Amino acid sequence: MLRHRVIQRLIIYRRILQDWLADGRPRIYSHELAAQAGVTAAQVRRDIMAVDYAGSPARGYDAAELIERIGAMVDAPETEPIGLIGAGQLGQALMAHFNRHAGKLRIVAAFDTDPERVGRVRHGCRCYAADDLEEVVIKEHIHTAILAVPGEAAQAVTDRLLAVGISGILNFTPTHLHVPPHVYVENVDIGSLLEKVAYFARSHVDPKGVVQCAVNATTSPSAPA
Amino acid sequence: MLRHRVIQRLIIYRRILQDWLADGRPRIYSHELAAQAGVTAAQVRRDIMAVDYAGSPARGYDAAELIERIGAMVDAPETEPIGLIGAGQLGQALMAHFNRHAGKLRIVAAFDTDPERVGRVRHGCRCYAADDLEEVVIKEHIHTAILAVPGEAAQAVTDRLLAVGISGILNFTPTHLHVPPHVYVENVDIGSLLEKVAYFARSHVDPKGVVQCAVNATTSPSAPA
């Protein structure tokens, strides 16, 4: 079974491959894909091993076939309905983001406590009252949810989601969620991420620990080896 | 020097400690902090070693002192100005998010190409024309930027930021950025993260590879060991 890091990169490879194909290039070498993704060529080859696909030493990989293969491993068979909890500023940005770019994922329902927002349809997605959460989640066969509510409400909402069988949560809350082991949670704590960036920006340090003393960016305008 | 994983967790610990303190509890044990953060107690103790702080076996850690110590390691000495490139829906959500919760980080300038948005002041932050990027970044002493623009524009904007000495980027774009090695980039590719969550939600698989067959959440309502 595929490990999380591998999945993450495969998904990224796929997007790159789609762009590559759209540029009219049908084949790609591991080092080309690696350069686009910011990883090593060996990493790319290892990851591709994981989806049981083989390229040719002479011609590299067939982009279309590889996209197909990755899709077979990571995609849902049909369109997958996503629930969005919290239709505030961030929530609306997420609706716009996902329901524009059409993949297999679609935010089919949003939920909010603010009566101002309830009932509205934005970005092709209806906003329901928080009270209707269980009913709509079941009716729409939602198994994956995005949590974009204030941190104080996070665990309570999560408990309600768990009770109706949700098994994946993308958590934009700074709160750590307690869930049973078969439920997958991906935390995106934007605040702490920005603090981390600011830290490394300030210390001019490679995150692997090597101190760099360059101050101006005029020297090496390309990526690390 | 602190490694990225450690930094990330220290920042999370700090928020938990602040809440803990706000609840009127002055001291905390490693296992308590671990439970809140979703990591092991040993992990917490290792991380705390990294900030050169020692607790007492009898009384655990002093929350206030530990917050202080973490701050000394990861915070800027004064308030740190952040630039936001792209004042669209996501950009505005980020402004609201950061300039409400007051830490040491502050988004002091936003940039956009849309003349509709330029000149406006939202969430205590002025939106400048994209053309003024270099001038404002220099004047405001910005060294860290948030990139919330369409993927096609990402590398071009990044090159302009690098030219004026930016050394940290929080990248919400799906594009991999090419930067010199002393510049730190944190990628938050929301689309690919959601695809990953949907994948693990569907397969009911522990991301470490252990297949779980539970379908309903009624069995174990608490966190993994």
Place this chain on the structure above:
DNA sequence: CTATGTGAAACGGTTCACAGCA
């Protein structure tokens, strides 16, 4: 006893380096 601090072992992920092949 229960908690911390920490050397040492275990683990997982990445990279190396080379065999095999067009």
Place this chain on the structure above:
DNA sequence: TGCTGTGAACCGTTTCACATAG
């Protein structure tokens, strides 16, 4: 000569397990 596929080495991180202290 390039490339791919892959066993083996490497390296950073996490966990274990125990010495130490109240």
